[in-house]
Amino acid sequence: MQLSHNEDHNFSLDKFESMLKTNDVLFFDADEFENIISHYLEMGKIGLAKRAIKLGLSQHPSSINLKLHKVEVLVFENKLDRANEILSELYLLEPTNEEIFIQKANIFSKQDNHKKAIEMLETALELTLDEADVYSLIGMEHLFMEDYENAKFSFMKCLEQDEEDYASLYNIVYCFDFLNQRKEAIDYLSMYLNTNPYCEVAWHQLGKQYFDDKDYEKALTAYDFAIISDDTFIGAYLEKGKVLEKLKRYNEAIENYRITLELDDPTAFAYLRIGRCFEKLGADDLALQHFTKCVHEDPLLDKGWIALTDQYLKKLDYQKALYFINKAIDIDEDNVLYWKRYAKINNRLKFYEEAERGYRKSLELGNYELETWITRCDLLINLGEYNVAINNLLQAEEFYPDTAEIEYRLSGLHFLLNEGEKGYFHLNNGLKIDPEYHIIIEELFPMVFQRKSVKDVIKIYIS
Numbered sequence: 528m529q530l531s532h533n534e535d536h537n538f539s540l541d542k543f544e545s546m547l548k549t550n551d552v553l554f555f556d557a558d559e560f561e562n563i564i565s566h567y568l569e570m571g572k573i574g575l576a577k578r579a580i581k582l583g584l585s586q587h588p589s590s591i592n593l594k595l596h597k598v599e600v601l602v603f604e605n606k607l608d609r610a611n612e613i614l615s616e617l618y619l620l621e622p623t624n625e626e627i628f629i630q631k632a633n634i635f636s637k638q639d640n641h642k643k644a645i646e647m648l649e650t651a652l653e654l655t656l657d658e659a660d661v662y663s664l665i666g667m668e669h670l671f672m673e674d675y676e677n678a679k680f681s682f683m684k685c686l687e688q689d690e691e692d693y694a695s696l697y698n699i700v701y702c703f704d705f706l707n708q709r710k711e712a713i714d715y716l717s718m719y720l721n722t723n724p725y726c727e728v729a730w731h732q733l734g735k736q737y738f739d740d741k742d743y744e745k746a747l748t749a750y751d752f753a754i755i756s757d758d759t760f761i762g763a764y765l766e767k768g769k770v771l772e773k774l775k776r777y778n779e780a781i782e783n784y785r786i787t788l789e790l791d792d793p794t795a796f797a798y799l800r801i802g803r804c805f806e807k808l809g810a811d812d813l814a815l816q817h818f819t820k821c822v823h824e825d826p827l828l829d830k831g832w833i834a835l836t837d838q839y840l841k842k843l844d845y846q847k848a849l850y851f852i853n854k855a856i857d858i859d860e861d862n863v864l865y866w867k868r869y870a871k872i873n874n875r876l877k878f879y880e881e882a883e884r885g886y887r888k889s890l891e892l893g894n895y896e897l898e899t900w901i902t903r904c905d906l907l908i909n910l911g912e913y914n915v916a917i918n919n920l921l922q923a924e925e926f927y928p929d930t931a932e933i934e935y936r937l938s939g940l941h942f943l944l945n946e947g948e949k950g951y952f953h954l955n956n957g958l959k960i961d962p963e964y965h966i967i968i969e970e971l972f973p974m975v976f977q978r979k980s981v982k983d984v985i986k987i988y989i990s
Contacts, residue, residue, distance in 0.1 A: 539563055543579065557587045564596045576600060591621055598630045607634050625654040625661070632664065641668045659688035663695055675702040686719075693728045700732045712736050727756035731763050738770060746770045761787045768800055777804040795825030802834055814838060822854075829858040829865075836868060845875045863894040870902070879906050895926050904936055908971060913940050931961040939972030942981070950975075951984065958988040965989070 539559045546553045555563070560583035567576035577600055583593045594613055601610035611634060617627050632647035645668050652661045666681035679702035685695040696719070703712035716733040723729060734749030747770045753763035764783045771780035781804045784797045802817035815838050821831035832855040839848040849872045855865050870885025886903035900923035907916035917940050920933050927933060934957035942950035958965060965985050969976040976982070 557590045561592050591617055595626050602633045610634055623654050625651040641672045644668045659685045659692060666698060675705050678702050690723055696728060709736055709740055725756045727753045727760050730756060734766055743770050743773050759790055761790050777807050780804050793824055795821045795828045795831060798824060799831055827858055829855045845872050848872050861892060863889050863892045879909055882906055897927050901932055913943055916940055929960055931957050931964040935964055935967040939968055939975050942975040954984055962988040
């Protein structure tokens with residue numbers, strides 16, 4: 528009885544691994560060794576691949592393909608000089624072997640000499656019967672050089688050779704996206720689908736292009752065709768759900784997200800989106816349930832913790848909101864919006880020092896809104912940190928010159944520090960800009976407002 532290729536392959540692997548355990552030395556033909564080595568390299572088991580190469584060359588010392596596998600491992604290990612030596616020897620023996628040029632290209636690529644790598648691959652292209660693989664490698668070298676036009680062309684040539692090479696299809700769309708050629712991407716995918724009408728990957732990618740173009744109805748149609756082509760395609764259901772959200776068809780969006788939970792293990796993203804849909808429908812209890820499932824599924828998804836934070840803010844449960852915002856900040860401590868929520872929640876809880884810290888972090892991370900400067904200043908006044916409050920306002924003034932809210936606060940602070948001259952200077956500035964805002968002095972600095980001299984200055988502008 529003749530063994531199938533897979534059975535034969537598995538038999539060789541079992542035989543080889545059994546030999547390693549018993550320390551017996553068994554004979555394998557060169558083809559068997561090549562299959563064994565290829566298997567281990569694909570699995571990332573470099574140690575076992577090296578053992579197979581060593582034994583293979585001891586039994587078949589003249590095998591060029593086994594020596595090429597040895598070169599592949601040497602290149603992987605960055606032993607480029609030794610790899611080059613072997614390739615030079617092999618070139619003398621077999622100058623038309625395309626694999627020699629492919630490995631030379633790998634070496635040049637490792638050395639960041641991508642132009643030379645492409646030259647080697649173009650030579651390999653003239654020699655090979657498998658043009659698709661070589662075009663793919665050329666495309667990758669162009670990507671390394673950020674030459675997206677030529678990369679796109681190479682991957683298109685690859686796809687011409689093998690219409691089911693979806694890795695190349697993804698790379699083509701990646702190039703279109705990087706070049707901001709959305710219309711061209713849509714035209715190319717439409718052309719491809721004319722000859723491959725049941726390619727779920729192409730429909731999926733076409734849907735994403737329409738989505739980015741805000742053409743939601745066409746995006747929806749594309750995702751429907753992707754699902755018709757493969758009704759287990761989770762990515763298409765997720766993307767369709769996002770489109771339905773944009774169209775405010777929240778119940779249908781929930782249905783699509785739920786399908787993904789049935790097709791495979793639940794994902795935090797699906798729970799998050801279902802929660803958002805229930806939120807839009809006003810079903811806050813159901814939203815809360817799904818946000819809780821989201822963070823249970825993936826405790827490192829900060830968006831889940833933020834969703835919970837916002838839910839408890841709506842319920843005015845600031846203690847729980849503080850717990851959840853701290854979780855989000857632990858995951859992404861450079862997110863300005865998280866620190867602003869943190870500051871507002873602490874302010875509501877009258878934890879003024881922590882609230883001030885939140886606004887300070889927001890400013891450090893580049894959130895220069897006037898409200899942030901002003902609110903931090905008011906917290907510093909409340910904490911008695913008058914000099915820090917003044918420094919804060921002087922920084923704010925660089926972004927918002929001639930701003931009444933800043934001038935009145937500077938005036939009050941200088942009066943509190945018994946710096947009358949500066950106090951009157953900023954008071955006059957504030958009154959010139961907007962006399963109505965003098966109420967800031969009354970509210971924040973009531974003791975200052977009671978001064979007759981201050982009231983006299985104010986009367987000049989509002990009488």
